[in-house]
Amino acid sequence: MVSIKDIASACGVSIATVSKALNDHKDVSESTKMMIRETAKKLGYLPNSQARALKTNRTYNLGVLFAERAQSGITHSHFAAVLNGFKNEAEANGYDITFISRQIGGTRMTYYEHCVCRNVDGAVIVCADDFEDAEVTELLESSVPTVTIDYESPNCPAVLSNNEFGMRSLVEYAYSMGHRKIAYIYGETSRVTSVRLKSYKDTLERLNINVRDDYLMQGRYHDPASAEKLAEKLVLLDDPPTCIIMPDDFSAVGALTAFEKLGKSVPEDISVMGYDGIILSSFLSPKLTTFRQDTDRIGAAAASQLIALIKKEIPADTPAVMIDGYLREGSSVGKLRR
Amino acid sequence: MVSIKDIASACGVSIATVSKALNDHKDVSESTKMMIRETAKKLGYLPNSQARALKTNRTYNLGVLFAERAQSGITHSHFAAVLNGFKNEAEANGYDITFISRQIGGTRMTYYEHCVCRNVDGAVIVCADDFEDAEVTELLESSVPTVTIDYESPNCPAVLSNNEFGMRSLVEYAYSMGHRKIAYIYGETSRVTSVRLKSYKDTLERLNINVRDDYLMQGRYHDPASAEKLAEKLVLLDDPPTCIIMPDDFSAVGALTAFEKLGKSVPEDISVMGYDGIILSSFLSPKLTTFRQDTDRIGAAAASQLIALIKKEIPADTPAVMIDGYLREGSSVGKLRR
DNA sequence: CAAACTTTATTAAACGTTTTCGCCGTTAGT
DNA sequence: ACTAACGGCGAAAACGTTTAATAAAGTTTG
Numbered sequence: 001m002v003s004i005k006d007i008a009s010a011c012g013v014s015i016a017t018v019s020k021a022l023n024d025h026k027d028v029s030e031s032t033k034m035m036i037r038e039t040a041k042k043l044g045y046l047p048n049s050q051a052r053a054l055k056t057n058r059t060y061n062l063g064v065l066f067a068e069r070a071q072s073g074i075t076h077s078h079f080a081a082v083l084n085g086f087k088n089e090a091e092a093n094g095y096d097i098t099f100i101s102r103q104i105g106g107t108r109m110t111y112y113e114h115c116v117c118r119n120v121d122g123a124v125i126v127c128a129d130d131f132e133d134a135e136v137t138e139l140l141e142s143s144v145p146t147v148t149i150d151y152e153s154p155n156c157p158a159v160l161s162n163n164e165f166g167m168r169s170l171v172e173y174a175y176s177m178g179h180r181k182i183a184y185i186y187g188e189t190s191r192v193t194s195v196r197l198k199s200y201k202d203t204l205e206r207l208n209i210n211v212r213d214d215y216l217m218q219g220r221y222h223d224p225a226s227a228e229k230l231a232e233k234l235v236l237l238d239d240p241p242t243c244i245i246m247p248d249d250f251s252a253v254g255a256l257t258a259f260e261k262l263g264k265s266v267p268e269d270i271s272v273m274g275y276d277g278i279i280l281s282s283f284l285s286p287k288l289t290t291f292r293q294d295t296d297r298i299g300a301a302a303a304s305q306l307i308a309l310i311k312k313e314i315p316a317d318t319p320a321v322m323i324d325g326y327l328r329e330g331s332s333v334g335k336l337r338r
Numbered sequence: 339m340v341s342i343k344d345i346a347s348a349c350g351v352s353i354a355t356v357s358k359a360l361n362d363h364k365d366v367s368e369s370t371k372m373m374i375r376e377t378a379k380k381l382g383y384l385p386n387s388q389a390r391a392l393k394t395n396r397t398y399n400l401g402v403l404f405a406e407r408a409q410s411g412i413t414h415s416h417f418a419a420v421l422n423g424f425k426n427e428a429e430a431n432g433y434d435i436t437f438i439s440r441q442i443g444g445t446r447m448t449y450y451e452h453c454v455c456r457n458v459d460g461a462v463i464v465c466a467d468d469f470e471d472a473e474v475t476e477l478l479e480s481s482v483p484t485v486t487i488d489y490e491s492p493n494c495p496a497v498l499s500n501n502e503f504g505m506r507s508l509v510e511y512a513y514s515m516g517h518r519k520i521a522y523i524y525g526e527t528s529r530v531t532s533v534r535l536k537s538y539k540d541t542l543e544r545l546n547i548n549v550r551d552d553y554l555m556q557g558r559y560h561d562p563a564s565a566e567k568l569a570e571k572l573v574l575l576d577d578p579p580t581c582i583i584m585p586d587d588f589s590a591v592g593a594l595t596a597f598e599k600l601g602k603s604v605p606e607d608i609s610v611m612g613y614d615g616i617i618l619s620s621f622l623s624p625k626l627t628t629f630r631q632d633t634d635r636i637g638a639a640a641a642s643q644l645i646a647l648i649k650k651e652i653p654a655d656t657p658a659v660m661i662d663g664y665l666r667e668g669s670s671v672g673k674l675r676r
Numbered sequence: 677c678a679a680a681c682t683t684t685a686t687t688a689a690a691c692g693t694t695t696t697c698g699c700c701g702t703t704a705g706t
Numbered sequence: 707a708c709t710a711a712c713g714g715c716g717a718a719a720a721c722g723t724t725t726a727a728t729a730a731a732g733t734t735t736g
Contacts, residue, residue, distance in 0.1 A: 001454065003722055014686050019724060029684060046455045049442060050388035050397070051722035054691045059388070060443040061436070074412065074422045084412045087437060094444040096456065098399070098436045099425060104387065105398040106432040116339065117384045118434065224621040253621045260623045280618060283562040283591045285598045341692055352716045357694060367714060389692035392721045682733070689726085696719085705710075 002043045010039050022047070053119060062090050062306060063100040063115050063123035065139065076222055077278045078248065078295060079127050082149060085299020086124060093307050095121070102135075112139045122146065122310045124302050131191070145316075147306045149298060151191050157309055158320040159302040163192055166291040167199035167245075169327040170273050173289070174243045175207050178336030179271065183215035183241035185230050185251065196275075200245070221247045224254030231255035232262065235270055242271060242336060249274035249281045249290055252332075256284065267334030277328050287330030298323045340381045348377050360385070391457060400428050400644060401438040401453050401461035403477065414560055415616045416586065416633060417465050420487060423637020424462060431645050433459070440473075450477045460484065460648045462640050469529070483654075485644045487636060489529050495647055496658040497640045501530055504629040505537035505583075507665040508611050511627070512581045513545050516674030517609060521553035521579035523568050523589065534613075538583070559585045562592030569593035570600065573608055580609060580674060587612035587619045590626055590670075605672030615666050625668030636661045 004022075008015040013032065020028045021036040028036075053059045064083065068076050074083070090097050100114050100123060112135070115123055122145035128136045131151050140146060140153045147157045174182045184200050187193050201211050214237060220226045227246055231254065234244055246252040252274030256266060264270050266286055274281055277292025301321050308314045342360075346353040351370065358366045359374040366374075391397045402421065404411055412418055428435050438452050438461060450473070453461055460483035466474050469489050478484060478491045485495045512520045522538050525531050539549050552575060558564045565584055569592065572582055584590040590612030594604060602608050604624055612619055615630025639659050646652045 001722095005722075015723085016687075016725080017685060019722095020685090023724085025725095027684060032684085046447075046451050048392070048457065048722050049455050050391045050457060051691090052724075053388045054386070054392060054693090054722080055724045057691085058443075072422075074425065075415070075419050077413070077415070080418050081413050084410075087412065091437075091439040091441065094441050096436050096439060096442065098434050099429075101429040101434060103429065103432050104434065105396075109384075113384055117387050119386065119388060224618065228621075250618065253618055257621045257623060280562065280588065280591055283566075283595045284622075285595060339692095343692075353693085354695080354716060354718090355714085357692095358715090361694080363695095365714060370714085386692050389721090390694075392692080392723090393694045395721085678736100680733100680735075682731100684731080685729085687726105687728075690724085692721105694720085697717090699716080700714090701712100702714105703710100703712080706708090 001048070002045050003048070004045070006043060007036060007040050007045055010043065011036055057119070059119045059121055060095050061118065061120045062095045062097045062303070063118065063120035063144075064097050065100045065111055065123060065125045065128060065136070067128045067133075067136070072222065076127075077250070078222075078276050078293065081278075081295035082299040082302075083126055085296040086126070086303045087299070088296075089300035089303035090307070093303070095303075095307065110135045110138055112142045112144065115139065115142070115144045120144065122306045124306055125149065125151070126302075145306065145309045147302050147309065149302050152320055155316040157305045157314065157316070157318040159298055159305060160320050160322050161192075161293045161298055162322050162324045163195040164199040166275065166293070166325055167196040168203045170245055170275070170289075170291055171200055171203040171207070173327055173329070174245070174271065174273065174333060175209075177243075177271070177333050179243040179333075180209055181212075181215065181239070181241040182209070182243045182245065183217075183234050184245045185217050185219040185227065185234070185247055187219060187221035187247035187251075215241050219247050219251060222250045224250055224257065227251035227254030228258040231258040231272075235259065235262065235264060240270075243273065243333060244270065245273045245275070247275065249276045249278045249288060252281070252288055252290070253284065256332075267332050271333040273333060277325070282328070282330070284330075284332075286332045289330040289333045290328050291325055292328045293325045294323050339386070340383050341386070342383070344381060345374060345378050345383055348381065349374055395457070397457045397459055398433050399456065399458045400433045400435045400641075401456065401458035401482075402435050403438045403449055403461060403463045403466060403474070405466045405471075405474070410560065414465075415588070416560075416614050416631065419616075419633035420637040420640075421464055423634040424464070424641045425637070426634075427638035427641035428645070431641070433641075433645065448473045448476055450480045450482065453477065453480070453482045458482070460644045462644055463487065463489070464640075483644065483647045485640050485647060487640050490658055493654040495643045495652065495654070495656040497636055497643060498658050498660050499530075499631045499636055500660050500662045501533040502537040504613065504631070504663055504665075505534040506541045508583050508613070508627075508629055509538060509541040509545070511665055511667075512583070512609065512611065512671060513547075515581075515609070515671050517581040517671070518547055519550075519553065519577070519579040520547070520581045520583065521555075521572050522583045523555050523557040523565065523572070523585055525557060525559035525585035525589075553579050557585050557589060560588045562588055562595065565589035565592030566596040569596040569610075573597065573600065573602060578608075581611065581671060582608065583611045583613070585613060587614045587616045587626060587628055590619070590628070591622065594622065594626075594670075605670050609671040611671060615663070620666070620668065622668075622670075624670045627668040627671045628666050629663055630666045631663045632661050 021033045152158045274288045274290035281288040359371045463486045490496045612628035619626040
């Protein structure tokens, strides 16, 4: 590979001059800059990023922690979409992204260790099963600039999807359609789940509807099969709900399957709502009413917060950025006359 | 950060000895190895991967080229699944993966340049809109060890999903269900598309069925909206097909939507088949009959081929690895009595 | 016209590793 | 007893950069 040295000897100048010319320092004349840049191009010079990183301690590399339950990882539509938004924004700013695994070249290490070993400029925790996990907190509390998504940790800027608003929108929409018996199958324990759960309860109370325990069940995110069973259970209650809010669109599909099998039609016999607003939800039949999370903006915001944090343009205790979404009306919720 | 130097002075040995001890060279005694490793651990030493890479020219980093049409990128269920398989296998072997973009730290560069700048040990082209694209061929023809997925290029090991078999399976299945009027909406021009198209035609001919031009339409992958329109067109023909093979499951959902709107029921009035076997396809109603591609194995094979290529365990002109899939029977294809 | 800057370039150290070579002392071979 | 081999270690160079210190010129300024 052609290095700065080759350019130097080709131009008859010192390597320092070449370096400065390429980095556009002021103490090298325009004419030599020109010459150096031209021969650099002619020789096909490409900077060696590790050599540069070694000196400057800047890698232009962002670590992505993606520890999703059940290893569906990158395959999970919502997190993949968020990651995509993150990736685009990061790349637009000249940063590469690398997944943070638990080893390098054969030696096992923690997430944090991986980050310092690879010298990432910062890291984003897109999702983690368990933010209380020792390895995750190690990273969160480390000196590696880190931002979190849909989770808040002291001294880490966070980007949050507005789950309070999302759940409120869904409940209020169901209410506006005449529903009073609104069930909610919530996902695995997490910050997101508890925010949604609280919003569900609060909204119902504000609407003067009692929160019923039998209308609340714990399910799993992104698991149509599990959703299928729980939805069936709900609808077979003596006093079944008229509308069910599912943990996400994937699960909602499971619910639709369940009702299909039971001969209940949606939305005539039972109404269903999802969460996320994945593309396919608009093409289901019935078209799913769901709360669309703005995954692109969530990811992009995380990237720009992280980059700002790296550049120290914002402090570590910056308040969380909240990203709104919107209810996407489909035809999976029926109008109830009362 | 604590470096090899710190360990050296803490132990009273030279940095060379420390390096050798940590890398388990034979010319340092067991006892000093022990001592060095212990103090390394005690001091919290972590190797600096760029310094190491600078010397060894090995980064344990794999580049991923992911230039999907329409920028859905990582969001595309099939490619995301393949990438996931790749990632898991790569990480199991101690490699990190980094996306190959077109810039680093602000300076724009080609894919190839990105690879040499970052010094990736190898690259995988998961998908590219256009393998004939100048930037893609530059990478393919470069000295960067590269493997391709679902595309063949001289001197690049390839991993191929068995699309010939897949399409044949679908057509034969439709035939076995009594269908003779089998339409096929194919995706954008690519190797995959042409293999499937050829297999479609060959299989029909072998079954003594004429290939009809009006049963062949070019659509788009992963685009339910476009699929919706085309499926509608097909079914409104004077002599409509009884079974339609869609470019993929996403598109198949679009077709289902179209028929729903037209009041045609699947599979009674018209049969539909997808391709890919995404999770949701089993939860649609009707459950989609589709050809499941083994995305995990495709990705994993690509990773192991790439790593083998890097280690020079296989030559660059290794024959392509073919990954089979299987037909997943749903209920979207009806039985036609003749 | 000397002193004081400016401009442009170079020298050399440094970043954290790996690795070649050589040194020294011990053991084995003849 | 002399050499050969070997085990264990260190010195130093190298990888490709960046950058502080410095120097040599040229240019202003009082």
